[in-house]
Amino acid sequence: MSLRSKLKTLYQLCDTLCKLQIIDEQDENFGAIQCIACNTIHTRAGEAVYPLAVAYKHSGEKKYLVAAIRLGDWLVSEQKEEGFWYETPEKWTGTTTFQLLSLSAAYLILKDKLSTKSYKLWRQAIARAADWLMSVMSETFANINYSATTSASLALSYKVLKRPEYLVKARELAHLVVKKINEEGFIVGEGAIENNRRTGIDLGYNLDMSLGTLALYSLITKDDLVKRKVLKALKTHLFFVYPDGSIDDSWGSRSYKWTTYGSKTAHGCQMAFDLLADEDPRFATASHLNLVYLRKMIRGGLVGYGPHSWIHDPSFTPCIYPTFTRAENLAFAIEYGITPEKKSPIPSQKKNWFKYFSSINVVLVRTDEYMATVTAYSYNYGYKDRRYITSPTGGCISNLWWKNYGLMQTSSQTVYEPHEIMHMPVEKNLLPLTPRIDYFKNGEYYTNLYETSGKLSLHSSEEATISVSCRGNLKSRNFEDSGINYTLIYDFYDRKLVKRIKLKCEQYKLKGIKVIEPIVKDPSTRFIKRNKYTVLIEKNNETWVFQLLSGRGEVTLGVGEEKYWCPFPSIECFPICIDSIESTEIAYAITHSSAFF
Known part of the structure; x- marks a missing residue:
């Protein structure tokens, strides 16, 4: 898939997010993105700061720059003193790692465009979030995709602040996760805790969250052991990409949020496949097929929950989660991914096996x-x-x-x-x-x-x-x-x-x-x-x-x-x-x- 093709979808999603942004400077949530479906403000929507930054970098359009800075400023203002963000309207704090991932990555693109005040506040917010994650993140704190993501968010925080302790913790978490990749290539840890160990396998979260962020960590830190383990796992997960590009998580431990294109609140498989596409040309094929499939789930710039969202209810308005998470996924695939000259068929494109x-x-x-x-x-x-x-x-x-x-x-x-x-x-x-x-x-x-x-x-x-x-x-x-x-x-x-x-x-x-x-x-x-x-x-x-x-x-x-x-x-x-x-x-x-x- 060409860079132009991925950018086209990124712009489509970002244009919708821009339209949903609160631009009234007198509003207490100025800069936030509204969710019409939920009638609320999701702090996780602050993750859209990164796809907006990438959209600006590649298009040069000022609207994306303005939207990204406004959103980042709002996100920083919502951070709690301890360093975490609540996943509003609820009180879960583990999703702080996703917001740190996006804010750090966006900062690296936008730092020269930030005002003196924003420059300082963004760096302080990144430090507070990273320090808090350093103190809490573990296998027992949250499902394993959180540890995987934190390895990448701390690696990016290191690029911003140059604090070596972030790399130490990032490596610890990444190596914890790859040790939980079983002999067949599945990450164990998307379920309940038994004997202080996280159990359960969910292909959707493995592919849409854990493997992509581990790949990002491995590229930033040049950790070849993690990279090799991720490559092995991706080769296994390739089998579950169906011929039409859908992802089969029908059987997983968290399949209750399965959308056929992935999992509703997870990032997406392009981040995983594209970051390591130079290692296996089949990865580019899988990424392309899934993005083509995903596009069929978009209406009015919003990503639905599966094939029949609007068939079942023509008036359906989806929550913005899958829109900003898929945009974030595409942004990482664009910035850190590879577009190989050739693609090879994935297993499902071959017959009789x-x-x-x-x-x-x-x-x-x-x-x-x-x-x-x-x-x-x-x-x-x-x-x-x-x-x-x-x-x-x-x-x-x-x-x-x-x-x-x-x-x-x-x-x-x-x-x-x-x-x-x-x-x-x-x-x-x-x-x-x-x-x-x-x-x-x-x-x-x-x-x-x-x-x-x-x-x-x-x-x-x-x-x-x-x-x-x-x-x-x-x-x-x-x-x-x-x-x-x-x-x-x-x-x-x-x-x-x-x-x-x-x-x-x-x-x-x-x-x-x-x-x-x-x-x-x-x-x-x-x-x-x-x-x-x-x-x-x-x-x-x-x-x-x-x-x-x-x-x-x-x-x-x-x-x-x-x-x-x-x-x-x-x-x-x-x-x-x-x-x-x-x-x-x-x-x-x-x-x-x-x-x-």
């Missing part, structure tokens, strides 16, 4: 026409913290992309709950977008999505790319056993996906079981029931066939359709259900029509 990641119990499959994620990730700290129990698991297909269709199946929280109320809208009575097996007994809900001990197996096949199976038990949210054992089997062919289910239970329990297969529904998508076994799915002048192949049951359409929406990943689905099940084994398939008729 599969890869199993044992540390997360996830399988990726790429056939000739589609790509899928099967997850049995067993991070189940939900016994103590409910946030981490609702990520899809149990051997479900949590993401399915099909050529000429786009995302065909996806996933969401099993029970939608706004764990971060500032960032997650309140919604009621939503049903999960995840394909699943449901069972109801005496008002209690059981599903494979609560099976946190699913056993994944891979089986070779002469005709299929691979067969993947998962054995488990339908469980309640409190992990109570339903007495129903299941085996989910997926046969991945070039143009056909076969799903088989084997159940082991008393015969009378079958009547309480339903198989739910939500299909991503765009405005142009049509669902036509051909008979009680077959459904035609039409989109983009092409047809896919959903068909019950064996077993006794009946296909029904659209039951509870209005509930198949979720703010994250901001997608609407249409439910296809197999109910009236009378046999312990059923099989059904999704087939591209030319392979069916």
Whole structure:
């Protein structure tokens, strides 16, 4: 991707932020950026000072310079005496590291343009924030992306103030984080604390926050060990960039804020991929594909929460978080990144392969026409913290992309709950977008999505790319056993996906079981029931066939359709259900029509 292309998107986002800036000098928040959606002032929006500075540097347009200085002055005025900023309207202070990152980087560009007063105040604010972070940042203070970011924010603070203690702490934190990169290349630490160690893996935060800031730290300090570790991790994360540029964090420990282009409040993957693009030409390809995908989520200069933000609600106005964070990400990619002369295909652009990641119990499959994620990730700290129990698991297909269709199946929280109320809208009575097996007994809900001990197996096949199976038990949210054992089997062919289910239970329990297969529904998508076994799915002048192949049951359409929406990943689905099940084994398939008729 050319520099011009990245700048075009940066200018678009910055122009919107400029329009939202308070320019009345009599206003107590003069210089701040308003969030119309939240009807508040977010101090984290002060991070836009850096993308505005970069926009000025490359365009020479004074409006960006004026906006950046006004915003930086306001941000400095909001700092508490101890050195931190509250993440308003709440009281979380850990996000100070993101504001320091941006303020320090902006200072290095704007220092010759600042008034004598601002020059002094910005430097004092940088020192106070850096000193405070030095005193508090650790693995137990916050999720691991905060330690990663602080390694970079302190390295930038060193460039401003030349205090060697900042480099010492930056190195300590960077090395702490890279030690938590497991053998497969995933950073562990986006979940709860167990035995004084941060647990949980979330690909969205790894890629959108931790790896980008670690890359920045490694370039500033010339820390080759950290750089090598980040390169290894990025090569792993490349597998989860889908052919359309979307990022698959469907299974992660913090997937409750997954947007398909990344995570709502995180920076973005361009920072990670572009800073090290000279090391692997595939990184530039991934960065380009994701930015093209991200652009589809922008309306009126604001970044939405996913593909259907405005389809679901044409009057939707998003919070400004994804707009200023993605702008910040692009600014770092522009200033510190590399644009290689050539790009190479990423894994998802190649066909007919599969890869199993044992540390997360996830399988990726790429056939000739589609790509899928099967997850049995067993991070189940939900016994103590409910946030981490609702990520899809149990051997479900949590993401399915099909050529000429786009995302065909996806996933969401099993029970939608706004764990971060500032960032997650309140919604009621939503049903999960995840394909699943449901069972109801005496008002209690059981599903494979609560099976946190699913056993994944891979089986070779002469005709299929691979067969993947998962054995488990339908469980309640409190992990109570339903007495129903299941085996989910997926046969991945070039143009056909076969799903088989084997159940082991008393015969009378079958009547309480339903198989739910939500299909991503765009405005142009049509669902036509051909008979009680077959459904035609039409989109983009092409047809896919959903068909019950064996077993006794009946296909029904659209039951509870209005509930198949979720703010994250901001997608609407249409439910296809197999109910009236009378046999312990059923099989059904999704087939591209030319392979069916």
